[in-house]
Amino acid sequence: MIQKKTGEKVSEQSAQTLPETDAQHQPHESRKSIWREYFELAITSAIMAMFVITFAVQTVAVPTGSMQNTILIGDRLLVNKFIFAPGPHVPFLPQREIRRGDIIVFKWPGNKDNPALQADPANIPYKTNYLKRVIGLPGDRLEVRGARVLINDQPLSEHTIVAIDYNDKAPDRIISVTPRRDNDSYSVYYNPDTIHDTEQSFERSVPYFRYGTNGTPVTIPANHYFVMGDNRDNSLDSRAWGFVPRELVIGRPAFVLWSYDESAPSNGNFLLNFIRNTRWSRSGTIVR
16 A cells, blocks of 8 residues: 555555556557647648739749840749838838839739730730839839930930840751752742731731830830840840839849850750750859
8 A cells, every 4th residue: 555645544455556547548649749740740841832922022934035044044032022012111121212223023014905915815904924123213203215215305324135035046057958950940829818817917917116115105004114125135124014003013123043054955864954055153143
């Protein structure tokens, strides 16, 4: 028998049974607690990820050369969505207004004046992300004369680079053809309907620069911006489809996360292509 301090007597069998009963519940409760911790951690991580993606940062891939040589085809950029967040500025947080010269990511506003662009499946109004440089601010009077930009009748001081797009390069190869003989003759079939349709198709496919060009200045409305690509001769921008509303601006690219040369030759070996075609020197570079 075991004597308690209170004077009660408890059998040895009872004294041994009580701890064993508690021990039987401990493993089950421990497993339940671990799974609950995993579940809470997963929910918390998902909420934080949703918050970061929605309000803080976003990644975008660059499919075209409209911003060469500042940004290359195949660059993956980390976009700071917080810097241009709408609403009142929060003290001590890195928020500011959009400035001339900023590179911005925005939702394409659409182009009702050019049905060919509007019908392009790659361009979905208010959904497709675009990347351009801010040239004109609200209230500016802007005109584009060739390669020069005039802001309020003053030339914009900027350094431009003529970029070479791989799509514009002729293939470095020679194709042999059957030699022409002296007695060869050729006939040309002329069909006015075909020629007419070809001209219409050409007009639909080639973007006309209607905004700020051809000697017609434009005044940028409030809460709108005029954007252009650094590769001026190979860029669809505000010259073709007009101004970008403030509410469509997503953010500003901060730096290059990763860059892959998609034009480089590939031999089918994923790992080898990844190592050889990655532009390692661009990874981590700041976008300006």
